[in-house]
């Protein structure tokens with residue numbers, strides 16, 4: 001039995017079962033290693049998308065750093081076995097300046113680098129994260145940090161941008177019109193989630209304040225809005241505003257859809273409203289899609 005020195009880390013590791021590495025027969029230098037991914041023959045099909053997802057990576061959204069989640073991929077030709085996946089992260093790193101800026105220009109740069117380094121025709125990315133921004137209360141104008149979830153999706157090929165999508169999920173207040181109508185007092189209300197995925201015209205000029213525009217039209221059509229800081233005077237305002245503007249999930253989705261159709265940089269959209277019902281254990285939802 002080997003006498004182990006438990007005062008050293010090496011000794012403790014062996015004591016707990018670690019073994020020495022073997023000499024091995026396979027090459028250790030990169031030039032001598034098999035490169036399976038790059039092997040060429042007829043692999044039966046081309047592949048639409050191959051890459052990585054569920055990647056957590058720092059992002060900058062607006063004025064703040066945030067935690068991003070990414071999916072990045074390229075197409076793959078029929079005569080190639082695989083892609084060199086390490087180049088995906090290398091491409092993302094080229095735009096890392098205290099996080100990757102979540103906007104179409106920066107993501108476009110990442111995709112151009114990726115497409116070139118990977119020698120593939122198409123490249124695509126979806127980057128999502130929480131966008132933080134200051135939001136003042138409706139009466140006292142006291143500002144606190146609010147947030148909405150945003151998603152930028154881009155797909156390019158040798159001819160330029162193929163697909164450009166902008167997603168957002170915002171939280172709102174909805175007050176039930178039926179409950180208001182039938183009850184002697186009060187009306188049940190709840191926190192609602194409005195989720196939109198916009199198909200953006202690649203040729204149109206995307207306004208600088210597109211996030212703000214989108215957030216505003218998602219929440220302004222609801223019964224009332226959510227605020228970080230509310231004093232009593234503010235609380236009275238939002239309570240009464242909700243009572244004055246009752247909305248079913250059906251009302252909300254139609255009112256938002258009207259505003260979205262009016263945006264000239266939007267080609268189409270998928271929209272969902274979901275209420276976490278305060279009088280049920282289940283939720284209520286409405287969903288629609290629209291192409292101009």
Ligand SMILES: Nc1nc2c(ncn2[C@@H]2O[C@H](COP(=O)(O)OP(=O)(O)OP(=O)(O)O)[C@@H](O)[C@H]2O)c(=O)[nH]1
Nearest residue numbers: 030035036037038050081082083084085086087088
């Ligand atoms: N294609 C492919 N790669 C995978 C898969 N699973 C893991 N990998 C990756 O294989 C990568 C290593 O391969 P490459 O990126 O091709 O490394 P390399 O050939 O030394 O890189 P280059 O010098 O850029 O050619 C690692 O980043 C792994 O994440 C898979 O299912 N398919």
